[in-house]
Every structure is written in structure tokens, then in C-alpha cells.
Amino acid sequence: MINDFSPLWISLKIAFFASLITLVLGVAAARLVCKTEKAKHFLDGLFTLPMVLPPTVTGFFLLILFGKNSPLGRALGKAGINVVFSAAGAVIAAAVVAFPLMYRSARGAFEQLDPDYIACARTLGMKESKIFFRVILPNTRPGLLSGVVLSFARSMGEFGATTLLAGNIPGRTQTMALAVYSAVQNNHKEAAMRWSLIIVVISFLAIFLMNRTMKRYQGTEVFSGALFRADKSKRSKAEEEP
């Protein structure tokens, strides 16, 4: 029986903050890659790397970057922020590993958006920032949403980079994935099974709900008014009119 539910809350908290960070950074990175021509392939490779590298390698680099011997680690230490072996480290590790999923989803969504929307908005005199928030973001919602869900699920399941950077401290950095590892090592098969099942259920639910939402988007027309609180029966009538 599980008495201590802290790994569940820690996992959810880490996954929540990690996907929030990847959302902002992933969208920014996708915009950057869509806009640049010269360094496109280089940047794309760089941003996708954490997806294909072994998480332990990612974790190792993060450990060096944030460790006591690096300039960044020292600067943060002086400011009283300690990343290594802390919950913040777990969030950073999860965010870095999940980042490529968000970046790639966002990039795909931006590239699928008809460039005429942006060209038209420009001829109407809309500022670039307004175009981004009022035209690009709302009309790429399905793609961005799927990126968020995927990175949330990936953050929940993060193990390798998290162990290296944040360690496996019960009550502080021990997520469910780490709890399974500890339970197996200590021969608590039952606890390992329970945590595993909880992870399966949460991850499956996330993907399932995402697919259902996406289907609603695609059911009619991806960018139809249906998305934006319009009445379905009215719309189909309007479409029948020539």
C-alpha cells in the first residue's frame, strides 16, 4: 500500500511548470526557426537534439551547466538559487527533455497556417505583435494544444535527466517515475506496480483527451467557427447556402 502520495504531487507540479516553460520557449523557438532562412537547419537540429539524445546525456550536460563549477551555477548560487538536487532542477530537466516535442508541434502548426493570413493582416496595418497574438496563435490552437499535452506527458515520464540533475530525494525531487525505480530496487514490487499504473492512467488520459479535442476540431473544418463557441446547427445551415 502507498502511504506517501508525495511523488504524485511532485510529478504533477513538475510536469505543470515544465510544460508551461516549454510552451513559451517552444513557441518562441518555432517562430524563430520559421522566420530565419540561413540558420534554419542548424537551429532545428539544435532544438530537436534533446529528443534523440539519451536523457542521461542531457542530464549530464545540465549538471555541468548548473553545477558549482560553472559560471552560471556560481552566479545562481550567489543569488541563493540552487538548481542541482532541487525541485527547480527537476523542472528544468523535464522542460529540456520535453522541449523538442513542443517546438516541433508548434513549428508544424505555424507552417501549416496559410501565409496569406499573415500577409493580409500586414496589408491591414496590424502590428507584428498583434498579428502574432490575434491571428497566428488563435488559428494554430490545435497544434499548440497537442504540443502542450505531449510535453506534459513527457515531463511526467522523465527519468534519466531528472535523476542526474535533481537526484531522487523522497518528498522533494522524487517523482513517480523515480518512485518506481526506488521501489523496484528495494524490492517493493507492489508499490512499483501501483505507481506504474497511476503513470499509465494519467498519461493515457492526457493523450485520450487530446485526441478527443483534436477530433472535435477536425470534425468539421479545423479552423471553423465551431472552435470559437459557435452554434453547430447554425453553421451547417450557413454552409448549405450557396
Place this chain on the structure above:
Amino acid sequence: MSLEVQIKKQLGRFALDIAFEHEAGVLGLLGESGCGKSITLKCIAGIMQPDAGRIVLNDRVLFDSGQKINLPPQARKVGYLFQDYVLFPNMTAAENIRSGMRGTRAEKKARCKSLLSDFYLEGEEDKYPAQLSGGQKQRVALARMLAADPELILLDEPFSALDHFLKMQLSPGMHRLFERFEGSILYVSHNREEIREFCDDVVVLENGRPVEQLDIQTLFSHPRQLSSAKLIGITDFLRLEKRADGRFGIAAWDTVLAEHLAVPEDACCIGLRPGAFTLEKPQNTALSQEAEYLGYRRKGRRSGLFFALPAAEREAGGKAVIQAEIEAPAGEEEKYKAGERRRLYLAEEDLLLLEK
């Protein structure tokens, strides 16, 4: 109101090299698909960048490759009506119209209201584009374009690929635009009927180059260029040649043009409109030719009499028999026997001398 355009752009093997000026009213750009009409509009709007050239609108330089001026689309004050309107799907009709407006909230609201009523959109303001009919979408796009206060409006094939019924739905919006907008308009189309209906002047384009610029009446009555004549629907062309005595004649016929006609030195052929030939000799005959009666077809209370003119060299190369159809009252056909030879006349005002 003035627009001065002079641009060059290389796109793969296609080279656009166009220059024209426009003072006021609606200027049509007429040409086959792929002749560079849309690229020209995109360069003027700032969506595409020309390789070289200069675009000046009402004394404001929008683009000048020499001075390295290239205003962003936002600063150009050029409205662009896209072929499929590209209304923002996440905004209602009213939000779409307000999207490019400047001013306070109250000003925007009032302006939007008057545009909605101008374009017959009252009651549709809260609908999303997916809920609007084709005609309504077009009118929202037109209202949205006017809301941004453009000095010049570009219309890119606004009626392309639409059947007649849909065109009827879209015409009111277009006429309303011409009524409400006082600046210049560029109208791109490959359809001569649309150009005739909506434009004051025309630039005829061919393979990325302007062929000629003239007013709409002249284009349809007396085009000077062969490609203009083709675009207004003339299909029969006879090649001209200069005879030894210095007079012009139809190649492969023994006919020469009337002596008093001023034929431009580089005239290459004459264009034949349907019904250009007559049986009676007109006062000012430009040319005449003997033809053979073939037969007739009944059209209502009239008959179309068919005559075969001798094989002539076509402009495109090769020889072909030219058929002339002459309309006459029904029953007239009984006066002719198949194989009978008659002289056909072409009046001076029906003679289209074309240059290449």
C-alpha cells in the same frame, strides 16, 4: 491620386519586367494566367519584394531599390483583396472588420457599424466566417479592407473560378466598393468581360511584360497589339506582307489593302472579328476578296450564311481556310447556291491592323 510602378523580378525562369502609371479610377491588368499579374500586385502591397525598381503612391515612395527604400506592408496604405478573402476564422465578421482599424474604441465601433450597413451585413456581425455565405464573406473582406483606410486598393481576380450565379451574388459588393472608395484601384483578371465591366483603363500583360496601356473602349474597339486582340476574344488573324510596289496585302491572297489606308510599318497581321465581312460594298472598303458560298444555319429569324475565303497564312503559322459568317434575314439563303462565288468586303472601320 497617382501610382507609378516600375519593377523587375526574376522567379526561376519567369522574368517580370513591368512599368505603368495610373492617375485615377480603376486600372485593369489583363493577361493570361501566369503572366505576372498577381506577382505585380504582391510587390505593390509589399508581400513580395521586387529585385529592382520603384513604386510611388501619391508621392510616397513605397519601394526604391536605388535608394534602398522598402516600406513594410503595414506602412504602405495599400489594401489587398485576396482571391479567397482570407477572413480570420477566429474572429466574427465585426471583429474582422475592426482588426485593421485605428482610433478609439468608440470610433471603431461607429465606423464598423456604418461599414456593416454599407455592405449589407447588418445582422451578420456576430457570425464567424465559416457561418457566412460566399457573398457575405466577400463583403466582409471589402469592408475590412476599407476600414484600414487604404490609398490604393488591389483586387486579385475577385471573381475567378466562380460560376455565373455566384458572380451575381458578388457584384453588389464590388459596385458598393467602387461607390465608397475614392482612391485608385488595380483590378487583376484574365477575364475580358470583368475587365470591361469594372475598369476604366487597361494594361495588357504578356509573359511578364506590358504590351500596351489604353482605355477600355479603345481596347475593345481598336486594340493595337496582337496579344491584346487575342485577349479580347478575336481568334482569326491573317498575316500581312509588303508587296513589291510598297503596298500591304494579305499573304497568300492576291488582295491588297486600299491605297489610302495608313498602315503602320510594323503591322504584322489583321484581326477578323466575327461578322466583319459584308456582302454589300461599303463606302470605304479596306479590302475585298472573292469567297465560295458553303451553306447556312438558321438563328431565330435570321440566317448565318457561311462563306469560305481562300486559304490564308495564319498568324500562328500554317495555312487554313478562313470561314466568314454573314448574318442575313431568314430566307436570304435561297438566293445562293452551294459553290457560288461572291465578293466579300471589309469596311475600313472594321479593319484591325495589329502589331506584334
